[in-house]
Amino acid sequence: MTNIAYIRVSTIDQNTDRQLDGMTFDKTFTDKLSGATTDRPQLLAMIDWARAGDVVHVHSIDRLARSMSDLLKIVADINAKGAHVKFHKESLTFTGDDSPMQKLMLNMMGSFAQFEREVMKERQREGIAKAKQKGVYKGRVKSVDDAAILALLASGKSVRAVAAELDINPSTVQRAKKNAA
Structure with a gap:
């Protein structure tokens, strides 16, 4: 059995220290990318690495995925390999043999993560629209001429x-x- 850590923050500038702090793992995979997509190199490497009997440790559900469908697929992919997924903040573990209550909890918590992302995007769009009205927002500066x-x-x-x-x-x-x- 291998204890695997998956850690994700949204940007390169963010710090990963608070996630799974004080714990030791056999293998750690860290992404510094948005959770809005599953196209994350370390996520894909972690899923590939996982074997039967392994436990994938994740700080919280929203660190693994921000959409319900992505969350369910990732957990199912890991479980299909015979590995378990443990979310520390929510104190939930998914083995693939989960009870109806565990499935309900995964769906509920995943829905909250997705809702949180959608609200965040809505606020961002509203803020950009207001800034454009005031003439303050000009968009991102071009990196290439x-x-x-x-x-x-x-x-x-x-x-x-x-x-x-x-x-x-x-x-x-x-x-x-x-x-x-």
């Missing part, structure tokens, strides 16, 4: 190749291309 993007496109590189080279999203390349037309 359109001229650099257009120069690479003009050299014959594809949208994806330009995005990869400049470490930007392909949609940013498409937008620069559209604005230049």
Whole structure:
């Protein structure tokens, strides 16, 4: 049996110290990415690493997933490997042989995590709208100049190749291309 820790914070600047503090584990996986998606390198590595009899320790449900469907899938994937998932803050453990009460608790707590994320996004949208009305919000500062993007496109590189080279999203390349037309 291996005790595995999964720790997640939303940004690189955030500190992971408070999660599973004072506990020791055989293997620790840490992501510094939003929980809004399951496309997290360390999450995927942790699920791949888990074996029958292992216990995956997570500080709280919202650290594993922010959407109900993602939470249920992640827990099911870990359980399918014969490993257990233990959420310390909620004092819940899921083995795959869970009782109806355990399933209810997972669904309820997962719903709260999803609700919290949706409320947070709604507040953010409202704040941005108010700032735009006041002329204070101008959007995010561009990390790459359109001229650099257009120069690479003009050299014959594809949208994806330009995005990869400049470490930007392909949609940013498409937008620069559209604005230049």
